[in-house]
Amino acid sequence: MRKIPVGILGATGMVGQRFVTLLKNHPWFEVVILAASPRSAGKTYQKAVGENWRIDAPMPAYSKKMKVYAVEKDEAFIAKKVRLVFCALDMEKDEIRAIEDKYAQKGIVVVSNNSANRWTTDVPMIIPEINPDHTDLIKIQRKRRGWKGLIVVKPNCSVQSYIPIIHALREFGPRQLEVTTLQAVSGAGKTFTSWPEMLDNAIPFISAEEEKTEKEPLKILGSLTNESIKTKNGLQISATCIRVAVTDGHMVSVAAKFKKKPTLAQIIRCLKQYKNPIAHLNLPSSPSPFIHYFAEEDRPQTNLDRDLGNGMAISCGRFREDPIFDWKFVSLSHNTIRGAAGGAILTAELLLAKKLI
Numbered sequence: 001m002r003k004i005p006v007g008i009l010g011a012t013g014m015v016g017q018r019f020v021t022l023l024k025n026h027p028w029f030e031v032v033i034l035a036a037s038p039r040s041a042g043k044t045y046q047k048a049v050g051e052n053w054r055i056d057a058p059m060p061a062y063s064k065k066m067k068v069y070a071v072e073k074d075e076a077f078i079a080k081k082v083r084l085v086f087c088a089l090d091m092e093k094d095e096i097r098a099i100e101d102k103y104a105q106k107g108i109v110v111v112s113n114n115s116a117n118r119w120t121t122d123v124p125m126i127i128p129e130i131n132p133d134h135t136d137l138i139k140i141q142r143k144r145r146g147w148k149g150l151i152v153v154k155p156n157c158s159v160q161s162y163i164p165i166i167h168a169l170r171e172f173g174p175r176q177l178e179v180t181t182l183q184a185v186s187g188a189g190k191t192f193t194s195w196p197e198m199l200d201n202a203i204p205f206i207s208a209e210e211e212k213t214e215k216e217p218l219k220i221l222g223s224l225t226n227e228s229i230k231t232k233n234g235l236q237i238s239a240t241c242i243r244v245a246v247t248d249g250h251m252v253s254v255a256a257k258f259k260k261k262p263t264l265a266q267i268i269r270c271l272k273q274y275k276n277p278i279a280h281l282n283l284p285s286s287p288s289p290f291i292h293y294f295a296e297e298d299r300p301q302t303n304l305d306r307d308l309g310n311g312m313a314i315s316c317g318r319f320r321e322d323p324i325f326d327w328k329f330v331s332l333s334h335n336t337i338r339g340a341a342g343g344a345i346l347t348a349e350l351l352l353a354k355k356l357i
């Protein structure tokens with residue numbers, strides 16, 4: 001199969017660097033364009049990134065000498081070279097929406113990490129193992145916008161850490177969730193070197209994160225109508241988001257109330273036998289299993305478990321009965337892999353398998 005030529009918008013940033021790393025030797029996609037701001041444009045990737053390489057693996061050789069293009073000024077050139085762009089820009093939301101629209105208008109598939117289009121009515125927000133059917137909204141998007149391209153988004157990085165567990169238990173009717181996230185510094189695009197104040201520290205505020213953690217699951221778990229996604233009714237989520245002194249990996253503590261309280265045996269059965277709706281597609285980035293259940297009382301641990309399934313699996317454990325809610329548990333995912341670049345790559349693989357690219 002001839003590989004699909006792809007570009008990375010925001011290639012020099014934390015998430016962009018993760019894309020560059022994960023797409024090395026990808027069987028279906030070939031990175032032909034790296035793009036960023038005018039500050040980086042015209043330089044080689046290695047020069048543009050300079051001392052600011054923030055990934056725990058070395059910069060892939062293929063990327064080092066590639067020229068960095070300007071996302072906006074070189075848009076026409078980039079659109080001729082690629083069929084798909086992964087968007088990892090950090091800009092104002094209306095600027096990002098304008099850029100994503102322009103690329104889609106030129107026939108390009110846009111798979112975005114950004115929040116700018118997450119609530120756009122005809123844009124699906126996908127976790128491939130949960131709502132792959134929402135990609136059907138793309139037909140409506142294409143018809144309405146009259147474009148051959150498309151825009152699809154992935155949710156906020158905190159959401160992947162706990163919603164897969166709640167979805168696995170959906171037959172018991174989850175009603176109320178009290179969620180406390182413990183989020184890594186890489187989630188802010190930073191390291192301990194660029195953010196030394198985070199060493200030996202926890203900060204109980206992440207701008208706009210609690211609203212995203214509470215609201216985005218309602219679209220992901222919602223149902224597809226013939227013009228949009230109807231958000232899920234009857235599920236309330238209350239979130240507190242805390243930045244902690246961890247490099248990568250968002251852990252979440254959840255207390256959950258159900259319409260019908262499951263037993264521990266039923267919970268374990270649902271988690272271990274989760275029916276992954278995309279398993280039959282054998283997508284290259286799809287982890288197996290999707291969910292890891294730990295019976296040990298001190299797991300999951302960030303350092304031990306964030307890389308399960310090449311950073312694409314979700315892990316959980318510590319299920320205990322709760323005196324106020326029904327059950328409480330802890331879960332974990334890798335924020336820049338499953339929660340960002342890896343999740344976007346898996347979404348692109350799903351689009352290709354569904355012949356939407």
Ligand SMILES: NC(=O)c1ccc[n+]([C@@H]2O[C@H](COP(=O)([O-])OP(=O)(O)OC[C@H]3O[C@@H](n4cnc5c(N)ncnc54)[C@H](OP(=O)(O)O)[C@@H]3O)[C@@H](O)[C@H]2O)c1
Pocket residue numbers: 009010011012013014015016035036037038039040041071072088089090091113114115156157186187188189190335336339340
């Ligand atoms: N970090 C995570 O775990 C995570 C998870 C999920 C989603 N996200 C989202 O992903 C996006 C990127 O996050 P990040 O942590 O990678 O940010 P980052 O490290 O600050 O990188 C931002 C990127 O945007 C580019 N950029 C900034 N201003 C630009 C402009 N005017 N024109 C063109 N390019 C511009 C930068 O290029 P230069 O280097 O040239 O300035 C850089 O490549 C954010 O929206 C973030 O919310 C992050």
